Amino acid sequence: MTDHLSFERAAAFSFAIHVAALLVLSLAARMSIQFEPEVYTVELVMPDHAPSPEPPRVETPGPDRLESTPPPEPVAEPAPAPEPVAAPEPAPSSTAMADYAASREVLATRSRQMAEQKAAYRRKLAAAEAAAARETAEAARAREIERLRQEQARQSAIERIRQEQARGAEMERIRRLAAEQAARASSATSQAEMDQARREYALKIEALILENFVFPETVPATTRCVVAITVLKDGTIRIDTVETPSGNRIFDRAALSAITKTGTVPAPPFGREIPLGVNFGRKEIR
Amino acid sequence: MTRRLGNTLCTLLALGLALSACRPAEAKIYIDVIQSPRKLPVAVLELNGPYGAVISRIVRSDLQLSGLFAPMREEAFMQRPEQEFRRASWAGTGVEFVVRGGVTAGAELEVMVELHDAVEGREIFRKQYRADRALVRPLAHAIANDIFQKATGRDGIFRSKLLYVTHEENFYRLNISDWDGQRPVPLQITGGALMAPRWAPDADTVYYAAERGRAWGVYRTSLSTMREEQVLKAQGTNITGDVLPDGSGLLLSMSRSGSPDLQLLDLTSGGIKRLTWDFGIEVSPAVAPDGASIAFVSDRGGTPQIYTMGLVGYNVKRITYTGQYNTSPTWSPEGDLIAYSGRHEGKNQIFTIWADGTGARMLTSAGNNEEPSFSPDGRFIAFTSDRDGHKAVYVMRVNGEDQRRITDKGVHAFTPRWSPR
Numbered sequence: 001m002t003d004h005l006s007f008e009r010a011a012a013f014s015f016a017i018h019v020a021a022l023l024v025l026s027l028a029a030r031m032s033i034q035f036e037p038e039v040y041t042v043e044l045v046m047p048d049h050a051p052s053p054e055p056p057r058v059e060t061p062g063p064d065r066l067e068s069t070p071p072p073e074p075v076a077e078p079a080p081a082p083e084p085v086a087a088p089e090p091a092p093s094s095t096a097m098a099d100y101a102a103s104r105e106v107l108a109t110r111s112r113q114m115a116e117q118k119a120a121y122r123r124k125l126a127a128a129e130a131a132a133a134r135e136t137a138e139a140a141r142a143r144e145i146e147r148l149r150q151e152q153a154r155q156s157a158i159e160r161i162r163q164e165q166a167r168g169a170e171m172e173r174i175r176r177l178a179a180e181q182a183a184r185a186s187s188a189t190s191q192a193e194m195d196q197a198r199r200e201y202a203l204k205i206e207a208l209i210l211e212n213f214v215f216p217e218t219v220p221a222t223t224r225c226v227v228a229i230t231v232l233k234d235g236t237i238r239i240d241t242v243e244t245p246s247g248n249r250i251f252d253r254a255a256l257s258a259i260t261k262t263g264t265v266p267a268p269p270f271g272r273e274i275p276l277g278v279n280f281g282r283k284e285i286r
Numbered sequence: 287m288t289r290r291l292g293n294t295l296c297t298l299l300a301l302g303l304a305l306s307a308c309r310p311a312e313a314k315i316y317i318d319v320i321q322s323p324r325k326l327p328v329a330v331l332e333l334n335g336p337y338g339a340v341i342s343r344i345v346r347s348d349l350q351l352s353g354l355f356a357p358m359r360e361e362a363f364m365q366r367p368e369q370e371f372r373r374a375s376w377a378g379t380g381v382e383f384v385v386r387g388g389v390t391a392g393a394e395l396e397v398m399v400e401l402h403d404a405v406e407g408r409e410i411f412r413k414q415y416r417a418d419r420a421l422v423r424p425l426a427h428a429i430a431n432d433i434f435q436k437a438t439g440r441d442g443i444f445r446s447k448l449l450y451v452t453h454e455e456n457f458y459r460l461n462i463s464d465w466d467g468q469r470p471v472p473l474q475i476t477g478g479a480l481m482a483p484r485w486a487p488d489a490d491t492v493y494y495a496a497e498r499g500r501a502w503g504v505y506r507t508s509l510s511t512m513r514e515e516q517v518l519k520a521q522g523t524n525i526t527g528d529v530l531p532d533g534s535g536l537l538l539s540m541s542r543s544g545s546p547d548l549q550l551l552d553l554t555s556g557g558i559k560r561l562t563w564d565f566g567i568e569v570s571p572a573v574a575p576d577g578a579s580i581a582f583v584s585d586r587g588g589t590p591q592i593y594t595m596g597l598v599g600y601n602v603k604r605i606t607y608t609g610q611y612n613t614s615p616t617w618s619p620e621g622d623l624i625a626y627s628g629r630h631e632g633k634n635q636i637f638t639i640w641a642d643g644t645g646a647r648m649l650t651s652a653g654n655n656e657e658p659s660f661s662p663d664g665r666f667i668a669f670t671s672d673r674d675g676h677k678a679v680y681v682m683r684v685n686g687e688d689q690r691r692i693t694d695k696g697v698h699a700f701t702p703r704w705s706p707r
Contacts (some may be wrong), residue, residue: 201315
């Protein structure tokens with residue numbers, strides 16, 4: 001029993017040594033590979049319990065826990081398929097003789113295998129990464145291309161819209177010019193209509209003033225006078241001046257009084273004041 | 287291409303705008319307000335105080351009778367007589383003038399009268415009148431004259447007089463009245479026959495032909511002194527024609543040589559100058575206001591017609607060709623119109639004709655109408671008419687309107703002559 005224990009201890013020790021050697025090798029290999037960003041953290045635990053299918057626990061004499069910096073655990077491993085790192089095979093049972101050489105052989109083989117595995121993995125990883133990188137680059141390039149295409153499309157769309165707009169503006173301008181032309185053409189007729197309306201309005205004013213024009217028959221038959229007035233927008237009549245006085249005080253007074261009495265008239269058309277010349281005269285009755 | 291088109295259009299547009307800016311859009315329109323003369327709407331408020339009502343009524347009547355005013359009815363007045371004149375009260379009534387004032391009766395009447403331009407809101411005049419209570423009518427006529435003058439620009443005739451002859455039993459008498467026939471005064475001037483009274487330019491001296499003691503004489507009397515003197519004593523029938531405008535001579539028709547002829551009596555020297563030498567009858571001489579020509583009646587053409595000629599006796603021209611009997615010519619104060627009496631369908635009517643012989647116009651139609659006489663302003667004609675059964679004095683407007691009798695019914699009156707002022 002004691003032997004068995006001591007063997008076990010020896011085996012464990014040997015295993016620990018191998019592991020350490022492996023670690024040194026892997027470090028060396030790692031150095032040679034120069035694979036950069038990886039950090040491994042390995043937890044070394046005393047094998048108090050029987051070996052379990054749990055991830056490998058290396059029992060080491062010494063403190064309960066120890067963190068070794070060199071063999072780091074992969075942190076944020078970008079690799080797509082991470083394999084259990086340094087997943088040791090279950091230790092050979094006691095069937096295995098305590099053959100150091102054999103063990104060494106086994107260990108060497110294993111470590112070689114592992115190194116190969118690792119190298120393979122690393123290659124794979126590198127390839128994967130390269131592929132990924134390539135993929136990413138390609139994707140980026142594709143995205144860039146896509147972006148450029150979209151940008152181009154957008155630019156061309158903008159350009160199209162701008163052109164559209166420009167054409168629209170041009171069309172609008174032409175339409176406006178045409179409309180203005182038409183308006184001018186129609187304003188030629190509406191000017192005539194306006195003149196007509198103003199003349200008709202003037203006749204109404206004439207009738208209103210005539211009604212208020214009162215002078216006695218002592219005024220000589222040939223008496224005439226002209227008074228300039230303006231019908232303001234609100235229909236108020238403003239007397240501007242007596243353009244041509246009659247020379248007859250009574251007649252001139254009657255003319256001005258006729259306008260004063262007429263007072264406010266209907267507002268002139270188009271909201272525009274109208275200047276009028278009023279010819280006052282005595283009707284011949286001979 | 288489009289741009290070039292656009293530029294062209296722009297240029298055209300700018301040109302159009304420039305042209306439209308140059309166009310006189312607000313060209314002045316001339317309207318003709320040609321009106322016939324109309325009566326002036328006037329509001330004569332009753333003067334406050336004693337005699338106020340009487341004076342206002344006379345003023346209103348004068349203005350009404352003048353034919354130039356349309357006095358507003360009192361009930362339509364927009365302010366009470368005692369209120370100060372307010373223009374706003376008369377706006378929209380059409381009233382052109384407002385008369386208001388007051389009377390104080392002391393030893394004599396004191397009347398304050400204001401005349402307002404109701405349209406412009408301006409006081410035209412404010413005047414004080416004084417008169418004895420017995421002269422309330424002349425006072426009112428004086429007020430009316432002033433209103434008339436300010437509103438028409440012409441002198442009023444409301445203080446003018448009418449001279450006419452009345453027939454009383456077996457003699458004739460000269461009378462005088464106001465222009466409206468009021469205040470008739472029978473003068474102490476009578477005769478077995480009394481014809482053709484004529485005013486001297488001084489509006490005080492009157493000339494007339496009277497038969498007294500079977501002798502025709504031409505007399506004159508100053509109305510202010512009532513002193514009569516005979517200016518002509520000659521054989522035959524000598525009828526007054528007209529007094530020259532300067533008062534220096536008297537036109538007559540004298541029959542001392544057989545058939546009546548026109549003569550000019552020099553009132554200073556008493557000398558007589560014969561103006562017509564025709565064998566026919568020449569009567570009724572009337573001198574034009576300018577004193578240069580006369581109108582008269584002659585039958586040298588076979589029937590009595592109106593002729594004109596220079597005062598010195600040549601340039602004779604017949605002016606009436608219508609009717610078989612035209613007499614009694616008289617000149618308007620303006621000298622452009624001659625009124626006369628013409629026979630039309632068996633009756634005598636009043637006509638007017640332009641002094642050049644055109645535009646004869648019959649003004650009367652009822653009864654016989656004779657002996658026309660113009661008012662001093664030429665707007666009225668006084669005449670004799672028997673339309674109411676006997677001869678009476680009537681007045682009408684120069685166009686024949688508004689004919690009315692001014693002498694009392696039953697008074698046989700004729701041969702009116704209107705005073706020169």
